[in-house]
Each structure stands twice: as C-alpha cells, then as structure tokens.
Amino acid sequence: MKEKRNNYQILLNILIIVHSLYICLSVFKEKVLLTDDLARVYELKTVSGSYFSYIYSFLDSVTMAARPVSGLVTGTLFYLVKNNESLYFLGLLFFPLSLAVLYWVAKNIFSKELASLIILLYSISIIGTSIQFSSLMLNSNLATIFFSLSIYFAYVRKCIVVSSICFIASVLSYEIFLPLILINLFMIKENRKRILFAVLTLGAIVIFRKVIQPNIFEHSYQRDNVNKVFEIKRVMFVIVLSLKMFFYDFFVGIYKGVLHLRKMNVLELIISVIIPFVVYKVFYNFDFKNKSHNFKKLCIFSLISILLGLSIFLLSSYIPTLFGFENRNLGAIRLFYTLFIISGVIWLSVQLKLQQKTIRIFLSAIAFLFIITNISVKDSWIYATKFNNELFGKLNTALKENHIESGVICLEYGMSEELKSNPDFTLREPIFYKAWESPQLCRMNGIDPLRIRVDNIYDNPDCKVKFLYKNGKMILTK
Secondary structure (H helix, E strand, C coil): HHHHHHHHHHHHHHHHHHHHHHHHHHHHHCCCHHHHHHHHHHHHHHHHCCHHHHHHHHHHCCCCCCCCHHHHHHHHHHHHHHCEEEEEHHHHHHHHHHHHHHHHHHHHHHHHHHHHHHHHHCCCCCCHHHHHHHHHHHHHHHHHHHHHHHHHHHHHHHCHHHHHHHHHHHHHHCCCCCHEEEHHHHCCCCCCHHHHHHHHHHHHHHHHHHHHHHHHCCCCCCCCHHHHHHHHHHEEEHHHHHHHHHHHHHHHHHHHHHHHHHHHHHHHHEEEEEEEHHHHHHHHCCHHHHHHHHHHHHHHHHHHHHHHHHHHHHCCCCCCCCHHHHHHHHHHHHHHHHHHHHHHHHHHHHHCCHHHHHHHHHHHHHHHHHHHHHHHHHHHHHHHHHHHHHHHHHHHHHHCCCCCCCCEEECCCHHHHHHHHCCCCCCCCCCCCCHHHHHHHHCCCCCCCCCEEEEEEECCCCCCEEEEEEECCCCCCC
C-alpha cells in the first residue's frame, strides 16, 4: 500500500507540472500581453549597444534600481530576445521553476505528500494571479525562490550565512518577503546566530538601499515610506481591503470559477477531475490525527506570516487586492495562505473528529475549486488580450474612416463598468488603461504609434479627439 501511495504522489507531481505548463502554453499561444508587459515588449525594439551598457541603463530606472537581482535576470532576458518578441514569454517559466524549488524545500520540512499538496494549491491559487500570467512578474517568482531557499538553509541546513544571502537576494528581487525576516529569526534557535542573520541581512539591505543604490543609479527610487504607518485613515483602509479580499472577493472569485465550468474544454474538464481524484488517493493512509498538533502550529505560523506579509502595504502606496495587475504584490500572501488553508482545514477537521475519508474529500474539493478558478482566470487573461486587440482594431478602422493620421486620440469605453459586469472577467483582469500600454497595442493592430498617441479618457479628459466604443462600434464623439 505504501508503494501505491508513493506512485499516486509521483503522479500528482507530474499532473502539477502538466497543468502549469499547459497554462504557460495557453498564454504563449494566445500571445497574452497586458498592462506593463505591453510596455516592455514595445521597448524590446530599442534594445541596443553592448550587454553591460544595456544592463546598466535597464537597472537605472525607478522600477529596477531597487531590484538589481531580478533586474539583472529580466534585463538579460530582454537583451537576448530583443529580435524575437515570442521569446519574451520565457519569463513565464519562472513560475513553474518556483514550484520546483518550493517542492524541494517543502519535502525537506514536511512529508512528500504535503509538499505536493502545497505546490498544487499554490500553483492554482486565486491570490496574486499576475505572478503566474505575467512574464514581467518573474521578479516575484525569483523572490519566492530565494526566500524558500533562505528558509531551507536556516531551518534544515542551519547555515546562517547562506540563508542570509538568499534572503537578501529575495528582497533585492522583489520586496514582498521583507517583513518575513521575523520568520527566519524565529526558525533560528541560537541567539548568536539570530543576531548574525539580522546584522548580515538588514545591514546589507539598508546599505544597498540607502547608500549604494542612490549613488550608482541616477533614477533611484525609494518605495518604502515609514510615515505611512502613522496615517490612521490609510491603515484602516488597508485593513478593510484585506478583510474584503479574504472574506468576500476570494469567494466571489471561486464562484465565478464554478460558473466558468460550462466554458471549459474537454482537456480542462479532465484535468479538473483527475487532479482532485489523485489528491484523494495520495492521502489514503496519511495519519492526520497524530499530526494534528503540528498542523495547529503550522496554521498559527501561517496566519502570523500572512499578517507580516500584509504589513508591506502599510509601508508603501500599494493596496491589497485580488483584482487586476494590482494583485502582483501578493506573492508572499499566496504562499502562506496556501499553508494556512491546508493546515487549517486538516486541524479543524481533526478537532471536529471527522473521518479520514472526509478530510481527504475536503482537500480534493478545495483542489477542484482552485483548479477551475485558475482555468477561469487564465481564460480571462486571454479574453482581456482579445478585448484590447478588438478595441484597437476597431479604432484603426475608425481612424481611417475619419481620415485621422496623426495626433492624440482618446478612448472611452466604460472600463469600470466593463470590468465589473462582464462575466468573461474573473478578477477584473487588466484591460487598456494607461498611455504606456497603447504603443504596442497600436503596433499590433495596424496603427502607427509614432504618429498617433492613444490615451484613455480617464487619463486625458480634455482630449480634443475622442472615440466612444460601445456595443462593438467605435464612434467619433469629438
């Protein structure tokens, strides 16, 4: 029976890989480019000069100066793919790479069965969806990889220096795990080693951010703003949004995933059934009851980690939300919410004296709901891309009909209402909003971005030439 269980666990890992690569392939096939990815792809044509001069200029920007580790990886990718836009999507592979690292770390801390369940639910989580569907968000996946390795070297290998280096690399890739330095310090048992880790890690980060960064990069930008902690209204706003995110938006997203079942293809339906079935089999002989105390501790640990992860919103202008591209800062929350759900469901089930079979059914049901929602989000990103292309395709036709060949054009299409009411959006996936998105959309749809600039009416309300897109028609209104 043990061998059979292990075979199911291996099968689950294979299915996770298949599903993750299927999502990547779907995004690549449909050329899904939204928001910041549109701007980056358009910039590929401007990549020139030697590798080192380009990397320096790439890092010397307000978005990358504080993130030299992910900036180096992202800039290298851009430099290599400058003549082939299709290769830009290689950035998507950093998400499955993060899954592999997470599994390796988790199996050294927990069991292989739990490690597989963790990466499954993490890979299909409804939280922070941008890190799975946006190539540019490889920085978040790099941060997750380095943070996981930092935990491994602190907790398993007891190698404080290497753990510190990995944590620094995580923060200098993306800042989402910075408050979770307390987790590392908690896992280090000796006070001397704790002090060493804190001094090495915080010292290096502070020196880079406050001394090295502003001195070597002309366009250095500090995102952290401690003063925001003392803005009571903002603190309350962040708290309310966090509660709404977990107790309302999360379940609305799941509900939309269930509604999306009727739109899924045969392969997706098969995947949605097989993976939960394999989850049920993997835990056939798993001893939930005798490990209940460990799950209780993991549940508390995960909850504290979630709260620490949310604290970054108190120190910046970002807000916690499941919607659009703004959910890109939730990588740490995605990881620890996954742990919280697994440990919480198992511990609570044991406390209620539920049968082992019932617990397995609960875990399988969660996997099913997460998978269909993940597929729903994938289709929504694809839909958002098609929506943008249709919007700019109709604009191109309207420009020709009205003999407009240059100037500033503004689009109005009721974006807010579209995102809220259109059932093809799961989490209000990002559609055309900012001016920096338009050059690539123009180029993709036959409009010369060097002669015509397209703005959203929200950004340029005083625009002289306005087009209203309504009911599939593009109408010149001014």
